[in-house]
Amino acid sequence: MLPPRGFEGTVVALSIWLMAGAYLDAWAHRHLTKLETFFTPWHAVLYSGMLALLIFLATTALRNQARGNEPDRMLPTGYGLSLVGCALFGLGGVIDMFWHLRFGIEVSLQALISPPHLLLMAALGLIVTGPLRAAWKRPGLRAPWTAVISATLLLSTFTFFxxxxxxxxxxxxxxxxxxxxxxxxxxxxxxxxxxxxxxxxxxxxxxxxxxxxxxxxxxxxxxxxxxxxxxxxxxxxxxxxxxxxxxxxxxxxxxxxxxxxxxxxxxxxxxxxxxxxxxxxxxxxxxxxxxxxxxxxxxxxxxxxxxxxxxxxxxxxxxxxxxxxxxxxx
Incomplete structure (x- = not known):
């Protein structure tokens, strides 16, 4: 199933928002040593980006379902895993909140490799690679810019760690x-x-x-x-x-x-x-x-x-x- 006009551009824009939130949160962990709560402006940017992506993908899927599309055609090819990633990201966010309440706010290296953050980054990788997966499965040799940006966000997921x-x-x-x-x-x-x-x-x-x-x-x-x-x-x-x-x-x-x-x-x-x-x-x-x-x-x-x-x-x-x-x- 091919994506409708403007679909991939929207996913890319929202994915950039999400990735920027992740790096903004990393900046805060590096420079603001007195972070003592899960509810910070940096987390707001991160999780609002995820929520926007989840709403956009879920709305598209429900709209296509209402039109009578089969379950495997509710989202354009390659984007099913992105929706799964949004769900995992939300689950990871809940786990991260309780993790902070139990073990405190991580700083330095432990903030990168705490189990909830590893789950969040794995989910992030699934989310941002939707345009790359979609382009990979379509005919044609020239890479669309959406796939290039998607690959960039995948790289940025790796370098975050x-x-x-x-x-x-x-x-x-x-x-x-x-x-x-x-x-x-x-x-x-x-x-x-x-x-x-x-x-x-x-x-x-x-x-x-x-x-x-x-x-x-x-x-x-x-x-x-x-x-x-x-x-x-x-x-x-x-x-x-x-x-x-x-x-x-x-x-x-x-x-x-x-x-x-x-x-x-x-x-x-x-x-x-x-x-x-x-x-x-x-x-x-x-x-x-x-x-x-x-x-x-x-x-x-x-x-x-x-x-x-x-x-x-x-x-x-x-x-x-x-x-x-x-x-x-x-």
Missing amino acids: DQFDQPLVNTWPASEVLPASARYAQELGILGIMVQTALLTGVILYLLSRFTLPFGSIALIAGLNGALLGSLEQNFDLIAVAIVGGLLADVVTRWLRPGPRRVIPLRVAAFMGPVGVSSLYLVALQMTRGINWPFNLWLGSILVSGAIGFLLSYLAVQPERPDMLSEPRQ
Whole structure:
């Protein structure tokens, strides 16, 4: 079942509202240490976004049911799981409220991995990927912008969990630490670059395994995700770095035209993209804050990010293999 006109745009807009509420709540947990209640303005933004999505999807489903549609056609293809996600999100919100009443308000890392919040984020992933699932099942190779934004919100769901070691949140290469702690800061910095490379490149390669991307898609993915992450610690200058890095990756993609039928360009792009973005990030830190890393760490972290992208390309598009021999008859 195809979505009616304006349906996907509305879902995307409401999903952005919901995701913004999640990151706004994360900002509050980081900067407002005296949060002592579940009922906060930040939760109001988060849960009102979920409620708006639930009402919109449920109303659409009930309207289609009244028109005599079968249960599997009450919502456009791909959006049934989004409605399930809304229900799970509501359940998670109730659990989260009682969890706060019993165990108090979480701070720092425990706020990310408390069981109610994990349930909320799993539900969030189901909700925001509706447009991506719908586009995946429709004919055509060119990715619609709704699918690109949906993939961006999926990426932002992942990065919400590892914000404690995100390059756009914690600028470890430029951190001034005691000599005894320098090793740990270096390890966290390199690990953050590696994980963000895997998440960002993995989502982009996932899209490229099915679609051709309109120019600007990677800039949108990196920029929107970067805006959410960079705002957590007011690293607003790094948001521009994410956007420029995404544009450079768009240029590489336009030049190489990677895809399932152009495997070598895909692998080259999967290496060049992370190398360019990591290089730009470290150069920007050096120019604005100064980096305390030795050159070997600079160069090594850049090359490792490229290697991660290259290896991920083998998951996105696997090498051709000979047909398996038929099993001998018994």
